[in-house]
Amino acid sequence: MKKNYLVLLIIFFLNSCTPMPEQVMPPLQYNMPINLHLNKKAYLQWKVGEQYSSTVPVALSGNPIADTIGVAIINREYKRNPGRFTFTYGKPQQAVFMTSLKNTLEQQHVFNTIEIITHPHQINSDDVLITVEFKMTRVSSADEKYKIILDAELAIIQGGKLQFNRTYLVESNPGRFFSTISFKNQQTDVSQQLMQRIIFGIKQWSYQIKQR
């Protein structure tokens, strides 16, 4: 009897350590000074690419009858509410990222004005178009602790010409064996890395145009 309680207790603790898929990170904070001002109007374009998600694996006990019933129940639950079992870095997370990037560039007065667009139709030749394309976002499997990988491309266009182009691949740190880093914290970690790289890219581009 005591053994059964111990097993249930262990299962309870393991389940409480399992990250929750449906959480979305809060807005990102960028506290370092950018020290850059360009007397231009900028547009930030967001492009969505391939998204690879990961599902929660089915926990099996080794008892064939119980497991067959369990698998059937879980498969039905997967179909009814896939969001509860699917880890992804999708549009909600990307929207938070793009808004945070825009707010950071705005608050630090990097450009005169900046706005997010989905189609670059209203761009004048002197305006700057910054495109961030999430070429691929991937959440790895449970054995890799749902590590998030972002493969994004930064393109800066002015006067209809591509002036700067870089690809950035960043991955979250899911921690060691007993670490309990939440999926939301992993989203923040990986997004902050990407934001730093993109801001560094904008700085590199501004340095290049000053050199010309």
Next chain:
Amino acid sequence: MIHIIRSIFVIIALIMLTSCATQKNVKLSENFWNNPKQKIALATASVATKPQLYQHGYQGLLEIAISRAMNKQLNSHLMQTDLMWYQKLASNFAAKLNERGISTKIDTQLNVNEKNYSQIASRAGSDKVLVIQLEAIGAVRNYYGLIPINAPQAYCVLSGKLINTSNNQVLWSYQTKVIRPVEGKWDQPPHYPELDHAIKIAINTAEHELIDSFFSGH
């Protein structure tokens, strides 16, 4: 009491061994890009396993054998997966390195078990070797005994590492494991068009991810 202490030690040892088994990616240092005069030997290791359906999950030997027999048609189709892209991958890396002013030499004599990277480096007159390996390709499906839990998904595991042969230091290492669900009906023998399409996308993603990891920010 001794039994309990012994059990605790065994559990701790198992946990430690498990944590050692996970491969960690190594980011390429910015210093690497400050030396454009360097030369790199590139090598593609032969494919670790033939294209196939990888069966994951709870299966005994008999169940593996029976389900393999049931998947014979799918496996023989997967065996024909085109791997020409893999032969060209080293050339893609070389072209991108050359664009950045780094000279390269592709080694075609690499054996899959050749771990003596200094030989590859010396053949190319270099001290750095970039090795690419296709670890798994095909489809993956989860099983519980003989019961498949899900539909087969496209599967591609690709890895790469850059080794400094003068001190055997790993300068960069990356492994990508792409699993892509099939859009539409997967079970369309004999040509499995939807599954093939998913495999092509998985390969493309894995290839780009590996390249972008190496050249990230450059």
